[in-house]
Amino acid sequence: MSETPVPEDIAESWQVIHGYSISVRPLRRADLDIESAFVEGLSRESRYNRLLGGSMTLSRRHIEQLTTIDYSRDMALAAVVMTEDSEVLIGVARYVQEASAGPGPCEFAIVIADAWQGRGIGAHLMRKLIAVARSRGLPAMYGEILATNSGMLMMMKRLGFRTARHPGDATVNRATLDLSAP
């Protein structure tokens, strides 16, 4: 798929943590290598939680798909820091719309690099993702979270999502946010 125009206007310089200035910007196709390093650096636990206990490895092809975003309907926000002369990816939050004819409900996913967890980056990326989805007129956002992932479930509640056991799978919770509500 050819790259659709990247919405650079949503980029922002956000916060300084431990001397590192964090920027939030759309993920680009050119980020293949830093996305690859990011995924490879995740702990087993983070990977397990992100992939809902499924396959623990991601192929190069899958990583290519993760960096090829159709920005006319979907969104992927990257949190990056500059270290010496290179940019390092430390978190990604994304949504995809479920139906081909938008705007419709979207499913989110998020993962923060282990060393950067617990510093407010996940909550910040989710708030920005919600704001983008709302500004594009999407009616609802939802995601599936392992029932054992208490940190993520806590974050969902703080962000106003309703959570409930998945009807078909007791190991998974579904979190839903009505985007039409103020």
Ligand SMILES: CC(C)(COP(=O)(O)OP(=O)(O)OC[C@H]1O[C@@H](n2cnc3c(N)ncnc32)[C@H](O)[C@@H]1OP(=O)(O)O)[C@@H](O)C(=O)NCCC(=O)NCCS
């Ligand atoms: C879950 C995850 C996205 C949270 O991101 P984060 O940057 O670590 O979270 P933040 O620092 O922004 O925390 C936001 C809120 O989440 C909750 N939270 C996050 N981690 C928590 C933990 N380990 N225990 C309890 N609460 C936690 C808290 O309510 C926190 O609010 P507070 O700081 O006011 O107490 C991150 O830990 C992660 O990437 N985990 C692995 C992948 C994953 O589980 N993805 C979700 C599946 S879609």
